[in-house]
Amino acid sequence: MYIAIPTFAVIIVYLSAAILPALFLMRYIYRKDTIEKEPKGMLVGLVFLGVAAALVAVILETIGKGVLSSYLEEGDPAYTIIMAFLVVAVVEEGAKFVFLYWRTWKDPNFNYRFDGIVYAVFVSLGFAAFENVSYVMGYGLTTAIFRALLAIPAHMGFAVFMGYFYARAKLCLDEGKPGRKSLNLWAGYLIAVLLHGFYDACALMGTLLSTLLFVAFVIAMYIIVIRFVKKESKNDEPV
16 A cells, blocks of 8 residues: 555656646647637547547557658668658547547538538647647656657647648538539648648757757747637637
């Protein structure tokens, strides 16, 4: 009993450090949805679909890494770039997008533009929270600090852009423009992939230039995303 109690307490601390940053950002986005709040049960479901997306991504990334390793050495810069863009970013944003679309596209609650951002962010932060738990439990609380400041907000940032175009695709469908609907869906996915891939590539390259690019990219994206969310919240309209 003496050993079990502190062990349990440590686990709670680690889990809290891993999950709380994602919950904080979910609350931020939820409060920005000012016209019509989405059902809480639906949002909780989207978080768990984000977890499901993370599990799918683990399997697909393992396969992708195995294929890539048969052609390139892991220390090769080309390996890092391809891994970041064509394996990690393509798979992770693709898994998020599939679950997002499957759950929300035909849902009657999806009736305002900002809803697209809310849905995408909740799926993405569910993904990020699950991923964060594995990192924090494996590498400790120091990792939690860095990921709370970098990785978790980054996942939200990718999702904001995906959700922006996702909502515009819904609007185009309602306006009878199927071609523009498809264009916006692809734009949302591909922009998220490019942002995610660039983020990971800069973080993994380990050179002075890549580090400087990473810092500049993170600062710029966070400023743009915060302003963008405020603007979209203020100018929300039905779809």
